[in-house]
Amino acid sequence: MKVFSNECTFDYSWEEVSTANWRKYCPWNDKSTHVIAVDIVSRQVDPATGILRTERLITCKQTAPKWLAALMGGTETSHVLETSYVDPESKKVTMVSSNMTWSNILSVQETVVYQPLSGTQTQFVQDAKITALCGGWQKLKNAVEEATVTRFSENARKGKEGFEAVLEMSRRVFSEEKEKVQAQAQQKMVA
Amino acid sequence: MSASLAPECNEVKERYDSCFLKWYSEKYLRGKGTEDECASLFKDYKKCLTVALKERGIDQMLSEARADHKESDEIHMRRKCECLPAADC
Numbered sequence: 001m002k003v004f005s006n007e008c009t010f011d012y013s014w015e016e017v018s019t020a021n022w023r024k025y026c027p028w029n030d031k032s033t034h035v036i037a038v039d040i041v042s043r044q045v046d047p048a049t050g051i052l053r054t055e056r057l058i059t060c061k062q063t064a065p066k067w068l069a070a071l072m073g074g075t076e077t078s079h080v081l082e083t084s085y086v087d088p089e090s091k092k093v094t095m096v097s098s099n100m101t102w103s104n105i106l107s108v109q110e111t112v113v114y115q116p117l118s119g120t121q122t123q124f125v126q127d128a129k130i131t132a133l134c135g136g137w138q139k140l141k142n143a144v145e146e147a148t149v150t151r152f153s154e155n156a157r158k159g160k161e162g163f164e165a166v167l168e169m170s171r172r173v174f175s176e177e178k179e180k181v182q183a184q185a186q187q188k189m190v191a
Numbered sequence: 192m193s194a195s196l197a198p199e200c201n202e203v204k205e206r207y208d209s210c211f212l213k214w215y216s217e218k219y220l221r222g223k224g225t226e227d228e229c230a231s232l233f234k235d236y237k238k239c240l241t242v243a244l245k246e247r248g249i250d251q252m253l254s255e256a257r258a259d260h261k262e263s264d265e266i267h268m269r270r271k272c273e274c275l276p277a278a279d280c
Contacts, residue, residue, distance in 0.1 A: 015216070019216045019220070022192075022208075022211070022215065023212070025193045035193070036196070037194050039195050039196055039204070041240075041253065041257070044227070045224065049269055051268055052219065057249075077196075079253075081253065083263055085268065098260070100252050100253065100255075100256045101252075
């Protein structure tokens with residue numbers, strides 16, 4: 001098993017980050033182009049805790065190294081299931097993801113947590129456990145795990161850059177919306 | 192917002208997504224979001240998606256993964272009973 005860990009800070013409030021998180025993979029994000037679709041499989045607010053639980057099916061373009069894809073049996077797309085929990089009371093977003101494609105040979109379990117550091121800063125903590133399940137040959141297992149960790153860290157870097165772009169756009173669109181509403185209200189007052 | 196894996200579902204998905212985002216940012220995060228206002232839009236989208244998943248042969252794989260994820264609920268939904276034995280939980 002290999003572990004990939006990553007941590008960073010976004011200079012945006014937790015509310016902004018947790019909202020933008022829903023459109024992380026939209027056209028504003030031109031970095032995470034390996035994600036081609038995001039579908040919502042289920043979503044509900046738990047009446048007892050107020051926690052919003054969402055399951056998303058994420059479809060990615062296959063970006064595994066050629067030798068690995070050949071070994072695993074080539075598919076053009078791969079799927080990930082992400083279950084997220086938003087707790088507005090304790091201001092915490094937790095996302096648990098795992099690979100659906102190739103899951104009998106490779107297990108990738110990722111956990112991401114977004115929590116506020118202050119009113120204007122949000123911390124992102126990412127952990128992934130990568131385990132090759134193919135029996136026997138240790139060298140091969142290591143190579144599969146190494147390749148997956150490498151791809152993971154590349155995507156993590158791109159993911160941050162892309163998400164920053166989404167956050168910036170969200171803030172801009174939100175303030176434009178607000179100005180529009182204010183302008184309309186002023187017009188009404190004048191009239 | 193992001194596209195659906197099924198292009199035929201994009202339109203209903205977009206309608207649902209915008210409804211959800213508005214509800215999430217304006218109500219849910221402000222503690223006023225108990226009612227699910229987007230339920231009917233979600234139903235339309237889900238209907239389209241369910242067919243698409245079946246057609247593409249992803250439904251089985253998805254339901255297996257969903258069953259595995261149920262295990263995370265205990266940790267992240269605070270489902271484990273933390274209250275007194277007498278309490279109703």
